[in-house]
Amino acid sequence: MRIGDIARQAGVSTRALRYYEEQGLLTSQRSPSGQRIYPESAVERVRLIQQLFTAGLPSRTIVQLMPYIDTGHGPPEVFELMAAERDRISAAMADLAAARDALDRMIEIAHHPTPEHCPALREPPWTPHHDAEAATAAVV
Amino acid sequence: MRIGDIARQAGVSTRALRYYEEQGLLTSQRSPSGQRIYPESAVERVRLIQQLFTAGLPSRTIVQLMPYIDTGHGPPEVFELMAAERDRISAAMADLAAARDALDRMIEIAHHPTPEHCPALREPPWTPHHDAEAATAAVV
DNA sequence: CTTGCCCTTGACGTCAACGTCAACTCCTAC
DNA sequence: GTAGGAGTTGACGTTGACGTCAAGGGCAAG
Structure with a gap:
C-alpha cells in the first residue's frame, strides 16, 4: 500500500x-x-x-x-514510563472532570437567574475604595 | 495586592x-x-x-x-458555547480513557512475556521479501 | 544615598504537530 | 505520448501560552 x-x-x-x-x-x-x-x-x-x-x-x-x-518487551525503564504515562492520563482525566463540573455549575447558575445564588465567582467587583455605589450601579 | x-x-x-x-x-x-x-x-x-x-x-x-x-448571565449563544465545551470535555475524557486502556493492555502484555499473547500490534515485521531469517535473527 | 527587590513595557524565543508551497519525478489511462 | 493525479524532498509558516532577556522606574531599609 x-x-x-x-x-x-x-x-x-x-x-x-x-x-x-x-x-x-x-x-x-x-x-x-x-x-x-x-x-x-x-x-x-x-x-x-x-x-x-x-x-x-x-x-x-x-x-x-x-x-x-x-516486540512486547524492552528495557525496564520504559516499562515504568508506561506506568507513569498511564497515571498522568488518569490525572488529566480528573482535571477534565473538575473543569466539566465547574462548567456544569456555571450552567446551573445561569439556568437559575436568582441573584442570591452563590456569588462564589466574584466578590463585589474590587470597589476602587471611593465611589462604591457608582460601581454597583454600573453592574446593574 | x-x-x-x-x-x-x-x-x-x-x-x-x-x-x-x-x-x-x-x-x-x-x-x-x-x-x-x-x-x-x-x-x-x-x-x-x-x-x-x-x-x-x-x-x-x-x-x-x-x-x-x-454576572451570571449573558447572550444565549455563549450559553450554548458552555454546553458545547462541556460536551467536548466529555469526549476528551473518553479519548483519554481509551488511550489509558490501550496502555494498560500494553502493560498487561509486557507483564506476561508469552510469545503467544495477542500479536495484535504488528504482523511479522514486513519481511523484506528476501532474507527473512536474517531480519528475524536481527530482532533476536 | 544606595542597595536590593519588585514592578513596568516591549520584543523576541520556544515547542510540537503538523499545514503549505515549490519544484520535481512517477505512474496510470487514454 | 501525453495529461493528470500521486509521490518525493526541502523548507518555511502556524498556533497558543507563556519563557526570557533588556532597559528602566518604584520603594522600604540601613
Missing part, C-alpha cells in the same frame, strides 16, 4: 505520515522508484499513534514505547 | 498574569505609579482560568464565557 491509501484509511494526512517516519514512529519499505510502501498493519499502527497523541504523549515518549509496541 | 502576591497564591508566573490581562481575562486597578493592584478574589479567578486552560479551552473561548463568570 502506498502513503495515500494509509492516509485515507487511518484518517490522517500524508504529511503526518512522513512526519511520523521522520520522528521514528513509523517505518516503510521503498519501491524501486523511492515511493513508500506500507503493510496493512500500518493503518492500525497509525491509529495507535494518533490515540497516544490525543492522550497528550509527545512523539519522543511514543518512540521510547516502540520496543514494547513492536 | 500586587502581581507577585497573586502569582504566588495562585501558583502561576507574573508573566502569565500579564498575559491574561492582555487577553482580556483579568482586569486590574493601577496604583499611582502604574503598578497593578488586584482584589483578593483575583486568586480564585486565576485558578478558574487555569482550570479552563487545563481543560483545553483557548483564551478566546474563556473570554466569551466572561459575562457568565462575572
